Amino acid sequence: MLNNLRLSAKFNLLLLAAFLICIIFSGVTLSVILNRNTESQTVSKAQIMLQTMNSIRNYTSTQVGPQLAPRIEQEAEFLPQTVPGYSAREVFEHFRTQKEYADFFYKEATLNPTNLRDQADGFETELVQRFRNDTNTKELTGFRSFTGGDLFYIARPISVSKESCLRCHSTPEAAPKSMLATYGRDNGFGWKLNEIVGAQIISVPSQDVINSGRQILLFVMLAVCGMFAIAILVVNLFLRFTVIKPLNQMAQVAHDVSIGKMDTEFKQTSHDEIGVLANAFNRMKLSLSMAMEMLNNPE
Template sequence: MAKFNAKFKNLHINTKFNLLLIVTFILGMILSGVTLSSILYQRAQYEISIQAELLMETMNSLRFYTQDHVNPLLAPKLTQVSKFIPEAIPTYSVREVSQYLSKNSAYKYFKYKDAALNPTNPLDQADSFETQLVNQFKSQTQKAEITGFRTDKKTPRFYTARPFIVKEKRCLQCHSRPEIAPKSLIATYGKRGFGWKLNDIVAAQMVYVPSEEVFRKARQAFINIMVIVTSIFIAVTLLINFLLKKVVILRIRNIATTANAISKGDMSSNFQDDSKDEIGLLAIAFERMRASLLIAMDLINQTQPKP
């Protein structure tokens, strides 16, 4: 530490200034980088959660529409036909719309699913990850939503899960006991998806939205901002060095050169500085000292006896 202090004291002013400026910049970049990264990450996560929320609410709106308007029209026909009409079931509607949405390349990895432990349609069967969520909702009935990230073979995705609770008695007509369910339902799917009870949690409403692109944009924004800040720092450093050299260092160097010449007996040198700032006042003080020194030398010469 003592060696460093000794070396630092011997450095030129502009070198000392640049070292201090660089250290300050590095510390500032670390602090601002951590803060900026956190803000961008939170912003990206918020944007993803908004997309998931929008998809969830859209699918629930479709569910309610099918349940309130389509099902009443098709339900009477379920007992009159041999082939089941799946369009009468809200879960079927939301699944089909989700599949149509995923056919659009812009929404390829957006997905909605009613992940059930014992579904009527095998397409709604919960996988191992979704089964854990359903069981978590069953054990923690007060929990209304679970969110997080899931990485599968396709791409990292953000998920939002909500408990699917049996709240409508009409749902029990197709899911309580096989003997009261429409025969067309049994003929199409077999004796699956029964045993539901009112207020039971039987599935999890799952929404998946891609997250990689949003985080990629956040990382790119972070890099762009840091590059801009670094470029500004370099430009400001060069400008400050130019002004420091012109306004301070060159003037101090001129004063030092003049003082050195006077110390060697060159009394013709003078301190010339027209500025009224601190360095200008220093030059004026040195010039007065030079004039006083000339007067003192003249007095000494006058008092010395002539040979």
Template sequence: MFKLKDLKLGQKFTLLLVLIFLSGIVASGAALSSTLNYGAQVQVTTKALMLMETMNSVREYTNSEVKPELTARLATEFLPETVPSYSAREVFETFRSSPLYSDFFYKEATLNPTNPRDQADAFETRIIEGFRAQSNPKEVNGFRSTPSGELFYIARPIQIVEQSCLECHGLASAAPASLVDRYGSEHGFDWQMDEIVGAQVISVPASTVLSSARKSLLLILGIFVAVFAIAIFLVNIWLQRYVVRPLNRMAMVAEAVSTGDTDAEFTQSSKDEVGQLAQSFNRMRLSLQMAMQRLERYRSGRRSSGSSK
């Protein structure tokens, strides 16, 4: 059975260092993991917000430049290219052809959309309702679970701030006939000015967010382990040279003195506690030697007085 008292001094010291090392790794690993995860989220959020601003620019360009040029054709033909959300979605798919953005997904989730692909799911509906409950909603971000895995998302409210939006999403009777013919008159209408009708959502697999943080964590912890291992190795060398070996030599001298060799001497030049212990041991050895000499003289005197009688 393992007993701490049976270990040698060097082993006890090494065990103490290992325990301190493991405690430090656990504590610093937890704090570092949280910090790196937050940093990774900030990095992904920054990239996602940049993409969202780009999509907003595409929406604005489509609404102000493309749509007016094709208005005459909308009476007889529905052109999805004139719809800002459609243009943004298609441009984003082009972005996704780049390896830098291939993991990102974009959706303009809407409670009452014209195009069924924009229908908000239950999770997105809760986000939109949360935006509606606020007087000045901003973007939100976090993690959500899906059948395909965990996702990190960033969402911003879609609010009707331009009257031109109501040309297609106001009253169904006033909408372009080609739009009604394509999607019907049941969905995507009766929107109101300043109403929050949906949310722009950009999402990315959580593994993408966490993988870079995990790699950084493993690298930093690997450095910590290497530094601590080297530190433990060097401390053990120092301990063996300046503590364990002097104590072992002192123990050997004490063993020799205990068997009667009072001339055995231990030398230690250091001024630290081990050196002070060595000086005290040598003083004790000299005192014992003097006591033994006095005892020997006393015995000799007793034998001399006994023989004279």
């Protein structure tokens, strides 16, 4: 089949094959790089926000809690501002009022929470159970699907690391009366020291970063296709004027010589392979002309 094709068609097929191989290879390579970059950006955002929430928790535990602790016993209404998890959640909800962070989520998902808004759902319960089953696991990451798109999450275990936590979470009898009046006696009790009771989870949207990566991939692929199209055009023009046209001219001269037009000349000024072929062809034509003359004039 290839033997029946013109030389230019063979070159174009070769260039097209090389083009397809390069497109596939560059597309796969660039896709992997962009996916890694997307994940890196998303992880960086999540880690920064998680560290921010931990700083708020620490500040509440060391600065706010001790200052408000006496009021918990004196006042009838419980002060949730003394709870590190509550402070972190409230600050984060205020943070989400900004449009660009509206799809970010933070939750201290707990199996048996005092405040039911911290109740772990099915997915979060699985994460907590994984932490409980393997206490050496300090962090879990992955993607979770929501209505608005995929969210990248980072989850870390929440454990009862201080005995002071048991004051509010051991038994209803030991808990402050103001807390019982606010949240009741049914939830948030029975915790044990060093027990993993929940997971600190922060979720950040990854769809925008993914879409941005896809746009970059599309732009690069279009640019590569454009460059290859220009390269194919340039190669075809070069091939036409340096190879195809001289060969066609030699073929025409050979045809003229075959019908007796010995005065036909082929001029080639290049010194490449085509020039060498042209010189050899002209020498052959000269030799043929001399031989024909000797045959016509034997004397």
